[in-house]
Amino acid sequence: MMQNLSDKKPRVGRAHGRREALAVLAFLAPSLIGVCGMFLLPTADVVRRSFLSAMGDSFVGLENYRTVFENESFRLAVGNTVRFILVCIPLLLLFSLGSALLLYRQKRLQDLFRTTFLLPLVVPVTSVVMIIQTVFQKNGLLSALCAAFGKAPVDWLNSGHAFFVMVTCYLWKYFGYNVVLWMAGLAAIPESYYEAARMDGAGEARCFFAITLPQLRETLFVTLVLALINSFKVFREAYLVAGRYPDSSIYMLQHVLSNWFSNLDMQKISAAAVLLMAVILTAVFVTQGVLERQKEDE
Amino acid sequence: MKANRKRLLPLAILFLLALVVWLPLWTLLTGALTPTSEIKERLSGVLGASEGLAQWRFLPDRITFRHVVELLLDTPEFFRVFWNSCIQVFPAVAGQVLVGAPAAWAFSQLRFRGRKTLFRLYIVLMILPFQVTMASSYIVLSDLSLIDTPWAIILPSMFSAFPVFIMTKFFAGIPREMMEAARMDGANEWAIFLRIGLPLGLPGILSAALLGFVEGWNAVEQPVTFLKTASLLPLSAFLPATTVENAGVTFVCAVIALLPAVLIFLFGQQYLEQGIVASGIKE
Numbered sequence: 001m002m003q004n005l006s007d008k009k010p011r012v013g014r015a016h017g018r019r020e021a022l023a024v025l026a027f028l029a030p031s032l033i034g035v036c037g038m039f040l041l042p043t044a045d046v047v048r049r050s051f052l053s054a055m056g057d058s059f060v061g062l063e064n065y066r067t068v069f070e071n072e073s074f075r076l077a078v079g080n081t082v083r084f085i086l087v088c089i090p091l092l093l094l095f096s097l098g099s100a101l102l103l104y105r106q107k108r109l110q111d112l113f114r115t116t117f118l119l120p121l122v123v124p125v126t127s128v129v130m131i132i133q134t135v136f137q138k139n140g141l142l143s144a145l146c147a148a149f150g151k152a153p154v155d156w157l158n159s160g161h162a163f164f165v166m167v168t169c170y171l172w173k174y175f176g177y178n179v180v181l182w183m184a185g186l187a188a189i190p191e192s193y194y195e196a197a198r199m200d201g202a203g204e205a206r207c208f209f210a211i212t213l214p215q216l217r218e219t220l221f222v223t224l225v226l227a228l229i230n231s232f233k234v235f236r237e238a239y240l241v242a243g244r245y246p247d248s249s250i251y252m253l254q255h256v257l258s259n260w261f262s263n264l265d266m267q268k269i270s271a272a273a274v275l276l277m278a279v280i281l282t283a284v285f286v287t288q289g290v291l292e293r294q295k296e297d298e
Numbered sequence: 299m300k301a302n303r304k305r306l307l308p309l310a311i312l313f314l315l316a317l318v319v320w321l322p323l324w325t326l327l328t329g330a331l332t333p334t335s336e337i338k339e340r341l342s343g344v345l346g347a348s349e350g351l352a353q354w355r356f357l358p359d360r361i362t363f364r365h366v367v368e369l370l371l372d373t374p375e376f377f378r379v380f381w382n383s384c385i386q387v388f389p390a391v392a393g394q395v396l397v398g399a400p401a402a403w404a405f406s407q408l409r410f411r412g413r414k415t416l417f418r419l420y421i422v423l424m425i426l427p428f429q430v431t432m433a434s435s436y437i438v439l440s441d442l443s444l445i446d447t448p449w450a451i452i453l454p455s456m457f458s459a460f461p462v463f464i465m466t467k468f469f470a471g472i473p474r475e476m477m478e479a480a481r482m483d484g485a486n487e488w489a490i491f492l493r494i495g496l497p498l499g500l501p502g503i504l505s506a507a508l509l510g511f512v513e514g515w516n517a518v519e520q521p522v523t524f525l526k527t528a529s530l531l532p533l534s535a536f537l538p539a540t541t542v543e544n545a546g547v548t549f550v551c552a553v554i555a556l557l558p559a560v561l562i563f564l565f566g567q568q569y570l571e572q573g574i575v576a577s578g579i580k581e
Contacts, residue, residue, distance in 0.1 A: 019486070019487065020408055020409075020410075020487065021410065023404075023408060023486075023487030023488070024404050024408045024410045026400075026487075026488075027400040027401060027403055027404035027408065027487075027491070028400070028401050028404045028405075030396075030397045030400065030401070031397050031398060031400070031401035031457065031462060032401070034397060034453075034456060034457030035420070035423065035457050035459065037438065037457075038435065038438060038453065038454050038457045039423050039431055039435075039454075039457070039459075040419075040423075041438075042431055042434030042435055042437065042438050043426075043430070043431055043434060045434045045437070046430070046431065046433065046434045049434075099311075099312065099315060102308040102311060102312055103312060105308065106308060106309065106312065109309070109312075112316075113312050113315075113316060114571075115564075115567060116316045116319050116320065117315070117316070117319065118563070118567065118570070118571070119319055119323070119560070119563070120319055121512065122512050122515075122556075122559040122560060122562075122563045123323070123556055123559070123560075124515055124516055124533065124534055124552075124555045124556060124559055125516050125518055125534050126533060126534060126536065126537060126551070126552055126555045127326060127552040127553070127555055127556050129537060130326060130548065130549065130552040131322040131323075131325065131326060131552075134325060134329070134341070134352070135322065135325075137352075139351050139352055140352050141325075141352050141354050143351055143352070144351040144352045144353060144354065147351055153351060172318065172319070172322075175315075176319075177574055180571050180574045180575065181574060181575065181577075184574075184575040222577065225425065226577060228425070229424070229425055229427070232427035232428075232429075233427075235429075235518075235519065236516065236518035236519065236534075239518060239519075239522070240518065240535075240537055253429070254427070254429050254519075257429040257430075257432065258429065258432070258519075258522075258523070261429075261432055261433055261436070261523070266433060269432075269433045270433065273429065273430045273431070273432075273433065276427070276429070276430055277426060277430050280425060280426065280427075281422060281425075284425060
């Protein structure tokens with residue numbers, strides 16, 4: 001580290017360079033020490049453990065990974081998590097982009113709507129759970145609404161519908177976050193692009209597909225990544241509503257890992273954590289790569 | 299007429315969406331002020347006391363503050379849980395700023411080799427879900443014998459990568475020329491950071507602190523994993539068993555849990571939004 005720091009760009013002279021190097025160290029050290037101690041080394045330790053036996057003394061190769069793959073609940077959870085992500089993220093992105101486009105033009109009441117849409121983000125889990133129970137329990141408000149249309153009440157939380165309750169909850173909570181992101185992206189597009197296009201006779205739709213969408217590409221990457229990070233957080237609501245063993249339609253990877261953790265299943269949890277880590281990082285880097293290549297193609 | 303419709307349709311859609319936010323919150327709020335007898339009548343099916351379907355009213359027939367009083371006077375448990383949240387969240391956020399701001403300053407204003415790689419590492423750590431590091435964090439925390447103390451929540455959160463990320467984005471907007479001029483005048487790096495960086499970067503620090511607060515106030519995974527004693531659990535991980543008799547109080551509890559977050563939100567909305575936007579600016 002030190003040696004890396006000391007040969008930095010000699011832009012203001014050597015003496016100054018050394019001084020700045022020392023400063024870098026002083027500024028970064030508390031954070032680096034903490035990050036290494038709390039996350040980096042522990043993560044490295046997880047990777048190591050995923051190749052070791054239960055006692056942690058002998059190398060077992062991919063044995064732990066095989067156990068994990070053969071595990072029924074793990075497979076169920078992978079399926080559910082993938083399904084959840086594939087349903088939620090496109091819905092969230094489309095809804096929020098649509099609303100951001102509407103809201104962006106809406107000069108009147110824009111602040112009111114923005115505040116409203118952001119509000120769910122700060123509503124604590126406990127309160128969200130209270131709402132979920134009032135609305136989605138078998139005799140709750142949604143069932144009452146169904147009854148008004150002559151349909152039988154449904155136990156939304158303890159059936160396959162639980163999946164959609166969680167999707168709704170996710171959309172409700174993070175919708176505003178994404179609207180704000182999209183609006184910032186829209187604000188960054190120079191108005192002159194549109195003016196030029198309109199001069200050439202381009203209509204609304206043409207403007208949208210030729211200017212707005214391509215210009216929003218960078219925003220898209222960030223919204224995707226943040227939507228992915230946040231999609232793992234619905235576990236909170238799922239856990240508080242339905243506990244450690246919810247309906248099988250919302251039994252997610254987070255449940256499996258937590259449950260293995262409570263059973264002190266170190267090999268399984270390590271192997272699963274490494275897999276999850278690998279998948280997430282690959283997804284993020286592939287998305288980034290694809291978006292960057294599209295940019296170069298232009 | 300046609301132009302009018304074109305203007306009104308987006309407004310109508312936005313209103314509908316806003317309703318989806320307001321109605322549930324309104325239900326919570328009115329629930330907190332509804333007398334127990336009326337809750338019994340309208341929500342007993344939800345609370346497992348009967349098979350009747352729930353009924354919704356825009357306003358309760360009668361409004362009572364009894365549940366609020368009951369929660370504030372007769373429920374010491376609530377204060378403990380609320381206090382637990384405070385002593386876990388506020389030190390964590392303070393720590394995030396103390397540790398994170400200098401680091402973010404280094405990432406954004408100082409040039410050193412490996413800067414980009416290191417910053418990318420922080421981004422990766424920011425993306426990983428809690429469950430990935432859960433087991434190993436547990437081992438670290440128990441080696442430090444911090445399990446089952448508020449520090450088990452505070453310490454990992456202090457070193458979270460997200461605030462560093464947000465603050466770096468903000469600090470990057472401060473022109474480096476300003477710092478070079480100060481350096482020419484012989485100011486040392488700490489002085490530059492404290493006298494120029496902190497005042498100019500304040501919006502970034504506030505944004506990171508706000509997002510950190512929202513995150514901490516909603517933490518479920520960490521307390522549930524790292525705290526064993528039920529009396530240490532914060533508000534976010536505390537769910538009283540709701541019955542018909544205490545439903546009103548539980549509604550009040552849910553509303554009060556909402557208050558600090560909403561207040562901070564209303565006062566700091568611009569910083570929260572700036573923080574969200576900053577997370578969107580690419581490197």
